[in-house]
Amino acid sequence: MVYTDLLNDAVPVGTVAAQSEAVKRRRSARRVPSRQFLGLAGILGFLLVWELVPRVGLVEPRFLPPASEVIGALARDFGLTAFWVAVGETMLAWLLGLVIAIVLATVLGFIIGSSSFLRKLTNSTVEFLRPIPSVALIPLAVLLFGVKIESTLMLVVYASFWQVFIQVLYGVADVDNVAMNTARSYGLGPVARVRYVVFPTALPYLMTGVRLAASVALILAITAELVIGSPGLGREIALAQSGGAISGMYALVLATGLIGVAINLVMRWIERKTLSWHSSVRSEVIV
């Protein structure tokens, strides 16, 4: 039964054996239903597995509460002011850090990117500083700022700066020579050239950088709160864990995932809006 279904879809036979495990688990969804339906089925299946694993006793419920319990805890959280305050603090650190990083990176990127001398001069330093993991700065942030939002900001800005900066450098380097020379011969000044030639060329790259930076910034904001203990969702998670409020902790983890999904969706939407004029469909992964 399982196999006939698969074979009808003309599946390479060699992989069927490896598939069967996954197939059995997800039997409930079958036969070319619409995308959304399958996606929903996937989510429900996942929740069902999560519900069953602790109930059956594969993992102790003490350590992994069933899904219903965690979702209940999350729903309770939604009614609490403390939860929203923590979310607000995390989002504030995220937004401030992201904005600072974007502004810094854009300005520096345009200045350095438009001069080949500066590009060559800074290249080695940039290549050295960029791979330094931002979490290496955690001890420094603690020393300088203690458990305040500034320590979170420092990590967020450092991590997201590079994402945007590198993209802007690529973007500015990508300017079409013909377009640039045309602008020059029409007598456009330096400011107008940046506004009408360089900026539109670099904008798609900039937006890619911003989108990447947005998710990196969230990771670092939560990390800083978790490890340093600056106010926000991350600290709540650490507190819930050490306080033994296990389903509360899982609920907060779920909440961070939801925030992450929301940020991804919003960023994609902003990207589509700002680049609606851009004709080519860019491949956004190879950078």
Add this chain to the structure above:
Amino acid sequence: MKILKGFGYALALPVILVVIWWAATLGETNFFVPTPGVLAEKFGETWFGERIVSDVLPSIARLFGGVVAAIIIGIVGGLLIGSFKWLRDLTEPVLEFFRAIPPPVLVPVLMLLMGITDGMKVVVIISGCVWPVLLNTIEGVRAIDPVLSDSAHTYGIGGWARIKYLVLPSAGPQIMAGVRQCLSIGLILMVISEMFASSSGLGFTIVQFQRSFAIPEMWSGIVVLGLIGVAMSFIFQFTERKILRWYHGLREVENAV
């Protein structure tokens, strides 16, 4: 001459920065910022002793193990999920959600499930790093040129040969982009898992220095992490050039036209 000039460009700014740093710390004794001399001295003292065996190497081993496992799981899982449309549709929302969870929050979760062990740290690294590789592989497999796919089908290329000669090469660039993200997340998670709960390892040592206000030692630890990051990025670029040589060549030809 050209090489000399390149060297000049590469070294000029770092040298200038170090000189500024040296000059700025010359007169005063700022508690937070050590002079370059003190830092270099502490660096040698701190990291070239038994610490390299007791802290640095185990950390790197965990990082390496976690990242390699994540890459393998990601590619195999991605090939599997990417090859079937219904499976892709079924799993996509769940996978997107897992990717959106900031990986560091998995540290307390896994600590609870597995206790504070080396295994936990490796699993933390795997569970954070696997998503970019997995999702990029799925995307790469999905985006295979249909003409190539049909040709392979017509010639009766199936099974392992199809994966080796068609699927892996055409998803290669995407997979490597995922691997790049995976490496930097892995390094972050290695440090965090050790900062959060550990009694050994790089992250633990650095936090320990900070708590005991051993500032130059703490800085030297940050430098070690930086060096590891730089080394990983070099190794990655080197490997990527090797594996995707055909792809970079193709891009150059396309760009030249």
